[in-house]
Amino acid sequence: MWTRIQPYWRDGLAMSLAVGVIGVTFGVFADAAGFDLIQIVVMSALACVGAAQFVVVGVIDSGGTEAAAVGSALLLVARYALYGPVVRRFLPSSLPGRLVAAQFVIDQSPAMAVAQTNGRDGAGAFWFTGVTLWLCWIAGSVAGTALGGVMGNAETWGFDAALPAIFVALVVPHLGTPEGRVAAVVAAAVALGAVPLTAPGVPILLSVVALAPAALVRARRQPRPGEGEDSEPERGASR
Amino acid sequence: MLAALAAGSYGIRVLGVTTLGRIVEQRLGPLVSLLPVTLFSALVALMTWERAGELALDARVVGVVAGALAAWRRASMVVVILVAMAATAGFRAFT
Numbered sequence: 001m002w003t004r005i006q007p008y009w010r011d012g013l014a015m016s017l018a019v020g021v022i023g024v025t026f027g028v029f030a031d032a033a034g035f036d037l038i039q040i041v042v043m044s045a046l047a048c049v050g051a052a053q054f055v056v057v058g059v060i061d062s063g064g065t066e067a068a069a070v071g072s073a074l075l076l077v078a079r080y081a082l083y084g085p086v087v088r089r090f091l092p093s094s095l096p097g098r099l100v101a102a103q104f105v106i107d108q109s110p111a112m113a114v115a116q117t118n119g120r121d122g123a124g125a126f127w128f129t130g131v132t133l134w135l136c137w138i139a140g141s142v143a144g145t146a147l148g149g150v151m152g153n154a155e156t157w158g159f160d161a162a163l164p165a166i167f168v169a170l171v172v173p174h175l176g177t178p179e180g181r182v183a184a185v186v187a188a189a190v191a192l193g194a195v196p197l198t199a200p201g202v203p204i205l206l207s208v209v210a211l212a213p214a215a216l217v218r219a220r221r222q223p224r225p226g227e228g229e230d231s232e233p234e235r236g237a238s239r
Numbered sequence: 240m241l242a243a244l245a246a247g248s249y250g251i252r253v254l255g256v257t258t259l260g261r262i263v264e265q266r267l268g269p270l271v272s273l274l275p276v277t278l279f280s281a282l283v284a285l286m287t288w289e290r291a292g293e294l295a296l297d298a299r300v301v302g303v304v305a306g307a308l309a310a311w312r313r314a315s316m317v318v319v320i321l322v323a324m325a326a327t328a329g330f331r332a333f334t
Contacts, residue, residue, distance in 0.1 A: 086278070
């Protein structure tokens with residue numbers, strides 16, 4: 001799969017660089033809150049949980065307990081368990097292979113895997129995006145501890161809009177079918193509706209209820225439930 | 240504390256790609272193909288309108304709408320990211 005230039009290299013690299021810059025802001029933030037380089041590297045390399053790392057640093061910095069910091073962070077991380085069913089078919093079947101792959105289950109890597117048209121590219125996109133993103137996140141975090149306030153606020157440059165835009169680009173191809181559109185709209189509405197009512201991390205878990213109306217729409221369109229394990233029928237319809 | 244964070248995050252990931260993932264996969268059946276659009280659409284909504292556990296309306300929306308238009312016109316990922324960043328940064332600069 002490495003013999004020719006793959007289209008997902010460019011996309012994976014672009015999103016990794018954007019995430020790397022957000023890693024720099026994490027490094028700056030954690031450094032200012034009194035975390036040392038080792039702690040920052042451990043968080044970015046071993047945990048590698050993006051926004052949840054900001055939560056950990058924020059809770060500790062504002063005088064919260066370690067239990068509260070880890071608890072609220074892990075609640076944010078809970079969604080990663082739901083990416084399992086999304087990427088399982090692209091992962092090695094051996095247990096050791098899966099244990100290695102697990103570390104690279106980051107929001108973007110499952111999304112890039114399902115965006116490919118065949119299983120081999122899906123696996124390639126998962127590994128390429130996961131590993132590149134992981135490296136950029138670590139490098140960004142380390143750079144942030146050194147840079148301090150030099151680069152200024154990443155929000156000035158719009159990097160906070162880069163994250164949702166990445167997923168917009170990855171969601172659009174799924175909107176070609178009625179059930180895809182229903183799932184997307186209901187999931188977004190449920191997640192936002194849950195924000196004021198639940199702890200951060202819970203809304204995205206609740207968004208899964210959007211599968212119910214989407215299933216109804218799909219059943220009305222194709223009255224043969226249980227058939228068509230074919231991976232991404234909606235992509236074909238939209239392109 | 241950081242050991243707990245790392246172990247917990249890794250444990251959640253492993254659960255997803257092993258037992259829990261298999262159970263969810265079996266329960267959902269063919270619906271599993273709709274799980275990505277569900278999760279990533281929720282993620283877009285939260286990354287756009289949520290800030291520190293509360294709903295918020297800010298310049299991110301401008302970038303996401305611009306990025307969505309670019310994606311809809313089948314622009315590449317690189318273009319979508321740059322358009323979104325430029326729109327949000329531009330909106331901030333002029334407000």
